[in-house]
Amino acid sequence: MQRKRLRELGVNIGKLKTGKFNAITDVEGIIVGHKSIIEKDVCSGLTVIMPNNGKLQGSHFPAGFFAFNGTGEFTGSHWIDETGTLVTPIVFTGSHLLGLTHHHLSLATRRINNLEPFSNGIVAETWDGWLSDLEKTSVKYEDIEEAILNAKSGVVEEGNVGGGTGMICFEFKGGIGTSSRIIECDCGSFTVGALVQTNFGRRQDLVIDNKPVGEVLNEKEVPLPWDTPENDGSLLVTLVTDAPLVPLQCKRISKRAALAMAKLGGIGEEGSGDFFITFSTGNCYSYGNEEIYSIKMFPSEQLDAIFEGAIEAVEEAIINSMCMAETIKGQKQRQVYAIPQDKLLNILK
Numbered sequence: 001m002q003r004k005r006l007r008e009l010g011v012n013i014g015k016l017k018t019g020k021f022n023a024i025t026d027v028e029g030i031i032v033g034h035k036s037i038i039e040k041d042v043c044s045g046l047t048v049i050m051p052n053n054g055k056l057q058g059s060h061f062p063a064g065f066f067a068f069n070g071t072g073e074f075t076g077s078h079w080i081d082e083t084g085t086l087v088t089p090i091v092f093t094g095s096h097l098l099g100l101t102h103h104h105l106s107l108a109t110r111r112i113n114n115l116e117p118f119s120n121g122i123v124a125e126t127w128d129g130w131l132s133d134l135e136k137t138s139v140k141y142e143d144i145e146e147a148i149l150n151a152k153s154g155v156v157e158e159g160n161v162g163g164g165t166g167m168i169c170f171e172f173k174g175g176i177g178t179s180s181r182i183i184e185c186d187c188g189s190f191t192v193g194a195l196v197q198t199n200f201g202r203r204q205d206l207v208i209d210n211k212p213v214g215e216v217l218n219e220k221e222v223p224l225p226w227d228t229p230e231n232d233g234s235l236l237v238t239l240v241t242d243a244p245l246v247p248l249q250c251k252r253i254s255k256r257a258a259l260a261m262a263k264l265g266g267i268g269e270e271g272s273g274d275f276f277i278t279f280s281t282g283n284c285y286s287y288g289n290e291e292i293y294s295i296k297m298f299p300s301e302q303l304d305a306i307f308e309g310a311i312e313a314v315e316e317a318i319i320n321s322m323c324m325a326e327t328i329k330g331q332k333q334r335q336v337y338a339i340p341q342d343k344l345l346n347i348l349k
Contacts, residue, residue, distance in 0.1 A: 003159065003326060006319045009341060011348045013209050013319070014312035018182040022316075023156045024193035026180040027240045028289040029053050029281055032174070032195065033151030034162030035143045041133040041331040046093040046101055047162030047176055047196055049145040049238050051086070053283050055114040058286050060085040062295075063279035064251025067260040071235050072273015075102050076122035084247025086279045087287070088121040089148060091177075092163035092197040092236050094128040097139045108148055113269035115148075116287070120305045124275055126199035126234040128166030130225065156195070159324035166330060168233065169322050170201035170214060170265070171224050172339040177321025181309035183243070185302045190243040190282075192306060198321040200233035200272055205265035206317060211347050216266065217339065224301050224338040226342025234269030235261055235318075239310050244282030244296035249303065253278040260314035278310070333343070 007022065008014070027238055029052050036045040052059050063086035065077045076096060077232025080086065088109060093101045105121040128137075147162070155306045158164075170219025180193040203224060206214030245253070254276035261274065268274050283295040298306075325336045 003324050004341060006316060006323050009301060009345050011317055013341040016140055016181040016260065016312055019182060019191050021155055022180055023178040024049065024180060024195040024238065024240060025153045025156055027191045027193045027242050027281060030118065030193060030240055031151040031153050032156050033147040034157055034164045035147040036161050037139065037143065042137045043131040043166035043328060044094045044097060044128050045162045045165040046091055046097065046139060046147055047164065047296050048151055049090040051152055051240065051279065054148065056087060057114050057116045060287055061249055061279045062245055062247045062279060062283050063252050064247050064276060066251060066254035066276045068274040068276065069272050070266040070331065071271050072110060072125060072275065073098055074124040074275040079120045079223055080277065085114045087116045088118050089235055090122045090238050091278065093126055094132065094137065094163065094166060095125040095322060096129065096134045096137060098125040100139050101144060104139065104144045107141055108144055110230055112145065112148055124236045124272065126167055126236055128196055129165040130230060131328065131334060131336065133331040145345050157269045158320055160326055163323065167197060167199040167204040168336050169198035170224055171203040172322050173325035173328055173336045174198035174321050175325045177317040177319070177324065179313045179316035179320060181313045183194045183305045183309045185305040187299060187302055190241055192239065192241045192309040192313050193214050194310065194317045196314060196317045196321055197236040200235045200274065200319050207265045209348055213344065213347055216347050217343060222337050222340060223341065225334065230271035234273035237276045237314055239276065239278040239305060241280055242282050243280060243298045245280035245298050246295065249298060249300065250280060252303065253306055253310050257314045258311045260318065261312045263315055264318055310330055314342050
């Protein structure tokens with residue numbers, strides 16, 4: 001049976017409306033590309049997120065980073081904290097591919113037209129070593145080039161794709177998920193979009209729409225991937241909005257997005273790496289401009305609307321990552337089961 005997103009199952013969560021695609025690409029100019037690497041004993045890949053339809057040369061966007069729990073790596077976060085600007089693509093991948101991916105991204109910014117030549121690119125990781133043999137898994141320059149050049153707007157592939165290919169969420173198959181919300185406030189209408197790479201959570205803790213999904217779909221109903229987990233897991237989140245934010249406001253939104261993880265039962269375990277980055281397309285300024293430039297600032301008094309939209313979008317994106325993922329078999333015949341949608345629907349209804 002074809003996998004369906006949460007809303008395609010007839011279940012809506014939250015109070016706010018979604019954008020046309022219910023995806024991060026509902027924010028104008030955002031494009032997403034994937035490269036899945038699936039071979040014998042290998043289940044890995046990378047996912048790329050870019051603003052301005054990939055035309056980043058000379059374009060800097062306000063950005064803010066937050067580490068909820070730091071057992072992991074988000075390369076380039078120091079640049080975000082120091083300057084408050086995003087200047088390169090954001091890439092999500094597996095832990096063991098981070099260094100190679102960062103090297104290839106630096107090359108890509110010099111070889112691909114419209115990218116800013118820059119050596120401190122944004123690359124973040126979660127661990128897919130349960131399904132993917134770390135000694136056999138690698139990534140080539142051509143892989144990241146393909147993901148960048150094939151990035152597009154509109155519908156975003158989810159589940160077992162790109163950086164999410166080998167990821168596990170609440171001990172079901174996880175991966176890439178996305179969602180969006182439309183924000184209505186006194187100063188106008190804006191869009192918030194989220195894309196996540198999910199690799200966290202314990203089965204018994206999973207709660208969706210206040211229903212104890214993990215307790216009902218326990219190991220007797222759906223086998224766990226393991227007897228004893230090898231890794232506490234992690235979560236990566238990119239948030240973007242067309243609201244004109246400044247870097248500190250982006251950081252505040254990144255902090256609130258961690259509440260989505262908690263709403264579903266995640267606790268940010270000691271061994272997890274849970275990282276959040278938010279950027280705004282509502283402000284864009286050029287590098288090297290000798291003139292003083294002006295930017296707009298969203299009224300802080302109305303940020304609650306964006307906080308709410310960000311939390312809802314991330315929550316649904318996490319659920320979509322599980323809904324769209326498929327059962328997969330990796331190295332050593334290890335099998336991770338997709339969340340059964342018929343049983344999930346019975347619980348939520």
